[in-house]
Amino acid sequence: MTTTPDLTAMEQEKLRAHVAEVLTRARSRSTALTDAVDDHDLTRQHSRLMSPLVWDLAHIGNQEELWLVRDVGGRDPVRQDIDELYDAFKHARVDRPALPLLGPTEARGYVTEVRDKVLDVLDHAVLEGRPLVEGAFAFGMIAQHEQQHDETMLATHQLRAGAPVLDAPPPPHGRRVPAGEVLVPAGPFTMGTSIEPWALDNERPAHQVHVDAFVIDTTPVTCGDYLAFVEARGYHDPQWWSPTGWAHRQQAGITAPRFWEREDGRWVRTRFGVREPLPLDEPVVHVSFHEAEAYAAWAGKRLPTEAEWEKAARFDPATGRSRRYPWGDEDPTAEHANLGQRHLRPAPVGAYPAGASPLGVEQLIGDVWEWTSSDFGGYPGFAVFPYPEYSQVFFGPKFKVLRGGSFGTDPVACRGTFRNWDYPIRRQIFSGFRCARDPRPEELG
Numbered sequence: 001m002t003t004t005p006d007l008t009a010m011e012q013e014k015l016r017a018h019v020a021e022v023l024t025r026a027r028s029r030s031t032a033l034t035d036a037v038d039d040h041d042l043t044r045q046h047s048r049l050m051s052p053l054v055w056d057l058a059h060i061g062n063q064e065e066l067w068l069v070r071d072v073g074g075r076d077p078v079r080q081d082i083d084e085l086y087d088a089f090k091h092a093r094v095d096r097p098a099l100p101l102l103g104p105t106e107a108r109g110y111v112t113e114v115r116d117k118v119l120d121v122l123d124h125a126v127l128e129g130r131p132l133v134e135g136a137f138a139f140g141m142i143a144q145h146e147q148q149h150d151e152t153m154l155a156t157h158q159l160r161a162g163a164p165v166l167d168a169p170p171p172p173h174g175r176r177v178p179a180g181e182v183l184v185p186a187g188p189f190t191m192g193t194s195i196e197p198w199a200l201d202n203e204r205p206a207h208q209v210h211v212d213a214f215v216i217d218t219t220p221v222t223c224g225d226y227l228a229f230v231e232a233r234g235y236h237d238p239q240w241w242s243p244t245g246w247a248h249r250q251q252a253g254i255t256a257p258r259f260w261e262r263e264d265g266r267w268v269r270t271r272f273g274v275r276e277p278l279p280l281d282e283p284v285v286h287v288s289f290h291e292a293e294a295y296a297a298w299a300g301k302r303l304p305t306e307a308e309w310e311k312a313a314r315f316d317p318a319t320g321r322s323r324r325y326p327w328g329d330e331d332p333t334a335e336h337a338n339l340g341q342r343h344l345r346p347a348p349v350g351a352y353p354a355g356a357s358p359l360g361v362e363q364l365i366g367d368v369w370e371w372t373s374s375d376f377g378g379y380p381g382f383a384v385f386p387y388p389e390y391s392q393v394f395f396g397p398k399f400k401v402l403r404g405g406s407f408g409t410d411p412v413a414c415r416g417t418f419r420n421w422d423y424p425i426r427r428q429i430f431s432g433f434r435c436a437r438d439p440r441p442e443e444l445g
């Protein structure tokens, strides 16, 4: 971990206020997602891929208790007896409904009790001197953890059958983006970070990576683009698919993105319980890595590597440095990106010109997580912090990296260096993609 210089009393106060604000924002989201449904919907399993919502809620409280009440605060446990029930490594999601879980009322009482103690710990904690508390890291980690579960709970809502219960205003309008692709010149750039105070272990340390010249799409692949692949019978032609992807497509009987259906001769999709015409100008969402890879092959392109994605997002050719976000170093606002469940759908392409990278690549942050062609692994010099189960146990070829966050991701859990990972068959997540390709000789001048 990078240590920050000693903080003045005023800086400590500012940091405490920031921590309280992000924790409170996360809790309002968790509350909104769990208050939107009745007790039956909170306790049942909506898909074998997901936990009951009431498990997520108490698990959020349990992680907060372990790290902030017991470790940082050095306080007595609140409910040590339930640690095992809410340990994600002890029970697979499919088994969680059968556990003697806290009921909705108990779970709500538990998370409130833990939060009250945490706000007291925050008032008294010295936010330096120990890597776990330096720059309020543990608080930032817990706020990100809660927001990550809020995105998972949003995905559970998408899988839930029944009348719609969530609503949000529509995203901004799209616009015609000047160029479909841009060339990113060859050369080194700084990948990862050693200075972002709440960056997680897998984003560290900053290191130089040489990337050959490549061409990348300025926007994510839209439903309209993807529909052309479906209508060209792309799901029935093995030449576009990897052998593993094709085998899975056949075995699972997949013929379109998840939540798409053909109805009376036209395509519709279901979004949080609402059936609607396919929005042709929105980034496609709920596709697996295999589907993304097949589309890219059909389009004569490929998926970007993780390093290509990050270079397109962060590299500023004018200064040679890597930015925190495509638009600069400022935290995301509503002008930059579709984040934080503000709109419960991806925004049409072209909706965020203010979020463009220096090279003119748009909507890298927010809207949809973007599959890359890279396996999840540690950067050179990776060090586990603060526990191996956060990311190290997932390193290896089983998981593919996704970048950029979705409309369901909070800004606290999203930055130019943030890395997500999942199995290449998964598509209940808010996953889309953009394509890249090698430049043609004439493009290199």
Ligand SMILES: [Fe+2]
Pocket: 059, 063, 088, 145, 149
């Ligand atoms: Fe968790």
